Amino acid sequence: xxxxxxxxxxxxxxxxxxxxxxxxxxxxxxxxxxxxxxxxxxxxxxxxxxxxxxxxxxxxxxxxxxxxxxxxxxxxxxxxxxxxxxxxxxxxxxxxxxxxxxxxxxxxxxxxxxxxxxxxxxxxxxxxxxxxxxxxxxxxxxxxxxxxxxxxxxxxxxxxxxxxxxxxxxxxxxxxxxxxxxxxxxxxxxxxxxxxxxxxxxxxxxxxxxxxxxxxxxxxxxxxxxxxxxxxxxxxxxxxxxxxxxxxxxxxxxxxxxxxxxxxxxxxxxxxxxxxxxxxxxxxxxxxxxxxxxxxxxxxxxxxxxxxxxxxxxxxxxxxxxxxxxxxxxxxxxxxxxxxxxxxxxxxxxxxxxxxxxxxxxxxxxxxxxxxxxxxxxxxxxxxxxxxxxxxxxxxxxxxxxxxxxxxxxxxxxxxxxxxxxxxxxxxxxxxxxxxxxxxxxxxxxxxxxxxxxxxxxxxxxxxxxxxxxxxxxxxxxxxxxxxxxxxxxxxxxxxxxxxxxxxxxxxxxxxxxxxxxxxxxxxxxxxxxxxxxxxxxxxxxxxxxxxxxxxxxxxxxxxxxxxxxxxxxxxxxxxxxxxxxxxxxxxxxxxx
Amino acid sequence: xxxxxxxxxxxxxxxxxxxxxxxxxxxxxxxxxxxxxxxxxxxxxxxxxxxxxxxxxxxxxxxxxxxxxxxxxxxxxxxxxxxxxxxxxxxxxxxxxxxxxxxxxxxxxxxxxxxxxxxxxxxxxxxxxxxxxxxxxxxxxxxxxxxxxxxxxxxxxxxxxxxxxxxxxxxxxxxxxxxxxxxxxxxxxxxxxxxxxxxxxxxxxxxxxxxxxxxxxxxxxxxxxxxxxxxxxxxxxxxxxxxxxxxxxxxxxxxxxxxxxxxxxxxxxxxxxxxxxxxxxxxxxxxxxxxxxxxxxxxxxxxxxxxxxxxxxxxxxxxxxxxxxxxxxxxxxxxxxxxxxxxxxxxxxxxxxxxxxxxxxxxxxxxxxxxxxxxxxxxxxxxxxxx
Numbered sequence: 001x002x003x004x005x006x007x008x009x010x011x012x013x014x015x016x017x018x019x020x021x022x023x024x025x026x027x028x029x030x031x032x033x034x035x036x037x038x039x040x041x042x043x044x045x046x047x048x049x050x051x052x053x054x055x056x057x058x059x060x061x062x063x064x065x066x067x068x069x070x071x072x073x074x075x076x077x078x079x080x081x082x083x084x085x086x087x088x089x090x091x092x093x094x095x096x097x098x099x100x101x102x103x104x105x106x107x108x109x110x111x112x113x114x115x116x117x118x119x120x121x122x123x124x125x126x127x128x129x130x131x132x133x134x135x136x137x138x139x140x141x142x143x144x145x146x147x148x149x150x151x152x153x154x155x156x157x158x159x160x161x162x163x164x165x166x167x168x169x170x171x172x173x174x175x176x177x178x179x180x181x182x183x184x185x186x187x188x189x190x191x192x193x194x195x196x197x198x199x200x201x202x203x204x205x206x207x208x209x210x211x212x213x214x215x216x217x218x219x220x221x222x223x224x225x226x227x228x229x230x231x232x233x234x235x236x237x238x239x240x241x242x243x244x245x246x247x248x249x250x251x252x253x254x255x256x257x258x259x260x261x262x263x264x265x266x267x268x269x270x271x272x273x274x275x276x277x278x279x280x281x282x283x284x285x286x287x288x289x290x291x292x293x294x295x296x297x298x299x300x301x302x303x304x305x306x307x308x309x310x311x312x313x314x315x316x317x318x319x320x321x322x323x324x325x326x327x328x329x330x331x332x333x334x335x336x337x338x339x340x341x342x343x344x345x346x347x348x349x350x351x352x353x354x355x356x357x358x359x360x361x362x363x364x365x366x367x368x369x370x371x372x373x374x375x376x377x378x379x380x381x382x383x384x385x386x387x388x389x390x391x392x393x394x395x396x397x398x399x400x401x402x403x404x405x406x407x408x409x410x411x412x413x414x415x416x417x418x419x420x421x422x423x424x425x426x427x428x429x430x431x432x433x434x435x436x437x438x439x440x441x442x443x444x445x446x447x448x449x450x451x452x453x454x455x456x457x458x459x460x461x462x463x464x465x466x467x468x469x470x471x472x473x474x475x476x477x478x479x480x481x482x483x484x485x486x487x488x489x490x491x492x493x494x495x496x497x498x499x500x501x502x503x504x505x506x507x508x509x510x511x512x513x514x515x516x517x518x519x520x521x522x523x524x525x526x527x528x529x530x531x532x533x534x535x536x537x538x539x540x541x542x543x544x545x546x547x548x549x550x551x552x553x554x555x556x557x558x559x560x561x562x563x564x565x566x567x568x569x570x571x572x573x574x575x576x577x578x579x580x581x582x583x584x585x586x587x588x589x590x591x592x593x
Numbered sequence: 594x595x596x597x598x599x600x601x602x603x604x605x606x607x608x609x610x611x612x613x614x615x616x617x618x619x620x621x622x623x624x625x626x627x628x629x630x631x632x633x634x635x636x637x638x639x640x641x642x643x644x645x646x647x648x649x650x651x652x653x654x655x656x657x658x659x660x661x662x663x664x665x666x667x668x669x670x671x672x673x674x675x676x677x678x679x680x681x682x683x684x685x686x687x688x689x690x691x692x693x694x695x696x697x698x699x700x701x702x703x704x705x706x707x708x709x710x711x712x713x714x715x716x717x718x719x720x721x722x723x724x725x726x727x728x729x730x731x732x733x734x735x736x737x738x739x740x741x742x743x744x745x746x747x748x749x750x751x752x753x754x755x756x757x758x759x760x761x762x763x764x765x766x767x768x769x770x771x772x773x774x775x776x777x778x779x780x781x782x783x784x785x786x787x788x789x790x791x792x793x794x795x796x797x798x799x800x801x802x803x804x805x806x807x808x809x810x811x812x813x814x815x816x817x818x819x820x821x822x823x824x825x826x827x828x829x830x831x832x833x834x835x836x837x838x839x840x841x842x843x844x845x846x847x848x849x850x851x852x853x854x855x856x857x858x859x860x861x862x863x864x865x866x867x868x869x870x871x872x873x874x875x876x877x878x879x880x881x882x883x884x885x886x887x888x889x890x891x892x893x894x895x896x897x898x899x900x901x902x903x904x905x906x907x908x909x910x911x912x913x914x915x916x917x918x919x920x921x922x923x924x925x926x927x928x929x930x931x932x933x934x935x936x937x938x939x940x941x942x943x944x945x946x947x948x949x950x951x952x953x954x955x956x957x958x959x960x961x962x963x964x965x966x967x968x969x970x971x972x973x974x975x976x977x978x979x980x
């Protein structure tokens with residue numbers, strides 16, 4: 001009995017031992033289960049992730065990119081919804097038959113279909129390259145083809161075709177700006193896609209939208225530009241005509257409203273070969289990206305600065321040469337196009353005398369010339385909002401020499417962009433202050449930031465003298481019979497691309513002007529690149545000048561500005577009206593008198 | 594002698610009380626999960642309909658079965674003749690499966706018996722009958738189990754026949770019966786090397802059973818690389834993993850699981866754990882595992898209180914059967930083992946499964962109820978510390 005009891009006790013102990021071991025083992029196995037679940041959740045394999053997403057479908061409700069409008073609300077770029085067909089190759093039994101069906105339905109050639117499907121038969125989505133015409137949509141909806149589906153896609157349209165093409169730019173496949181305003185104002189224009197997630201059962205029937213499954217999309221904002229399409233169109237056609245007549249390589253034309261700093265027109269023409277529309281839209285805006293040497297159009301700034309500083313009076317007679325040229329204190333020979341002998345400081349600007357500019361430039365310190373260049377915004381981007389803007393080229397303070405000092409006074413050894421130039425010129429059209437410029441609509445002067453450059457009286461005086469440029473000086477051929485203009489011509493030799501100086505017979509001719517004289521509403525700059533000398537003059541006054549004049553004559557009436565000149569019977573300017581204008585700004589108001 | 598409130602609380606938390614809590618909790622979780630997994634959208638649904646649904650009725654029946662079994666005197670359940678009778682009935686039922694008109698084929702396997710409105714799997718009966726029989730045999734033979742021919746061989750023969758009959762249509766349950774029986778015999782006194790010697794040919798039989806059955810081979814291949822054919826052979830595993838991974842920490846929320854809508858097959862039965870993890874997240878999975886661990890270690894507490902080997906073996910058999918079955922199910926569901934048609938005890942939808950499992954756990958609780966268990970004789974109150 002005792003042995004039996006002992007055996008039973010031993011057996012009980014053995015059972016407990018095995019039981020404990022088994023339970024420990026089972027517990028360990030059970031504990032691996034949550035770990036495995038966490039592992040699956042935290043690091044799911046790619047196919048598992050795809051499998052999780054398969055139970056829901058995500059769609060992106062169509063949203064609309066903002067329109068680009070001109071200053072009067074005319075549509076330059078807009079978005080609409082187009083229809084496109086796509087093929088699901090997994091549902092296509094025979095690509096050859098599909099090709100025949102598509103050919104019959106929408107006119108797509110069988111070969112095109114084969115090319116599309118080549119190497120893509122394993123995919124689920126192969127889009128046809130072009131948007132469908134309404135009749136094609138109608139046919140596909142009327143007689144569906146197995147494996148071919150229709151989808152709605154956003155389409156960017158440019159109703160003005162090639163007007164302001166390089167300015168407006170274009171969007172890419174994904175409806176994102178690639179060039180021009182489309183690129184620069186992407187943040188404003190872009191629409192924010194929404195999201196709709198729907199859980200579906202195994203038969204793909206929609207069941208419900210989870211709480212965080214719907215995010216509404218947001219349309220992009222419309223952007224109104226300062227560009228006026230009517231002026232833009234005229235500018236482009238007039239510039240194209242001029243470039244053709246002059247046999248020039250290209251031209252740029254910019255119009256700014258000096259009151260608001262709004263850029264009214266940026267027209268650009270290049271003649272190296274015809275461009276496809278897409279390429280034209282991808283062009284850079286050269287009025288902000290490509291600097292040029294302004295030549296004599298720069299002289300009014302130096303003239304006004306020197307006068308303002310009391311370094312020369314307008315009636316001061318300078319020892320400008322009768323012939324040969326003027327030799328500066330450091331031995332540089334400065335030549336003029338024409339020699340008039342000793343001339344007044346006023347005449348120096350009217351006749352665009354390099355020698356006179358050099359004489360006065362030598363009276364200025366380097367610092368004051370550098371300060372002037374800096375104040376006028378040269379060497380810095382204007383921030384107008386056009387894409388690809390560059391700062392231009394200004395000699396650094398360390399490299400600034402006497403040579404630079406006299407060169408800059410004549411508009412050489414400095415490269416500026418047309419936008420910089422036109423903006424700086426606005427100082428004369430205003431009261432000596434320079435406005436900030438913008439491509440965004442700025443109907444009134446709200447948001448305009450001004451920088452005082454010249455004393456108002458000096459600005460007025462310089463403007464009057466530039467009016468004389470139109471009547472007595474280099475701008476005679478650009479004179480308008482309707483509006484009193486003030487302007488300055490510029491003819492600079494073209495720098496060699498490969499470096500090492502200038503071409504002797506190739507020029508960049510420009511003309512910058514404002515009008516009307518008393519209350520300027522426009523500043524217009526035209527730059528003609530490399531005009532053909534054999535077709536006439538290459539001077540700014542006779543190449544770019546007429547373009548500027550025509551633009552002023554076209555734009556001011558369009559803007560409702562009445563002509564301030566009465567044409568005489570011979571078609572010349574009514575001097576009396578100009579005389580009244582000049583009388584109001586008599587030289588006695590000049591500082592220093 | 595007075596008793597402190599803390600002591601009274603400890604007395605209340607006896608294993609048999611804990612078992613009731615655990616079983617009820619598992620059944621409740623099962624009812625909720627099964628109702629959610631089998632969710633349809635009827636024209637009019639009311640909460641009262643859910644409360645009186647067939648699933649809820651079966652859950653209540655299981656609790657009642659537990660309560661009834663808890664009151665059955667252990668001497669009945671450990672009786673040799675009862676165990677033998679159970680085995681005979683199980684054997685007959687297993688053979689009845691193959692009788693046309695009675696046996697029913699489900700999912701390619703002939704596992705069900707249908708007599709009138711009653712339908713159940715004889716393997717469920719065989720599973721528990723084997724536990725009763727091996728516990729009784731082991732308790733009676735004791736030391737004799739160390740000898741092969743007189744002790745171990747007859748037991749193995751009986752268990753082998755039962756497992757073999759089950760193996761014909763249900764490999765998972767056959768493996769479970771074999772594993773539990775082997776562990777019980779080992780614990781009762783059988784020699785390990787005897788079992789290994791017998792285990793090797795048994796392993797051969799299992800391998801042959803797998804190789805000879807195309808669908809078992811397919812399941813094995815799907816386990817090794819479910820992504821080779823995710824919409825074919827690997828479909829079950831892939832969809833189960835998708836449900837598990839899609840739930841996150843807190844789950845999609847009750848009723849918000851997606852996989853049950855046609856993606857995950859057997860969502861109310863074998864793959865109920867995937868549905869729980871999708872709707873309640875990892876936290877839901879941890880609750881299930883915690884309940885299983887609590888069940889196992891509460892059973893261990895009962896084993897410790899027993900002084901008779903046959904009672905210990907019965908308790909151990911019940912615990913091991915439930916725990917190993919759960920492990921097999923969970924490993925299949927989490928893609929750690931090839932697919933076998935085996936349910937998660939007390940949670941997977943199942944009428945006879947719930948009732949029989951709850952009944953057997955009730956028998957386990959009844960062992961704790963018996964005043965003859967060794968630790969039951971310990972003083973009801975804690976000795977007062979001398980002051």
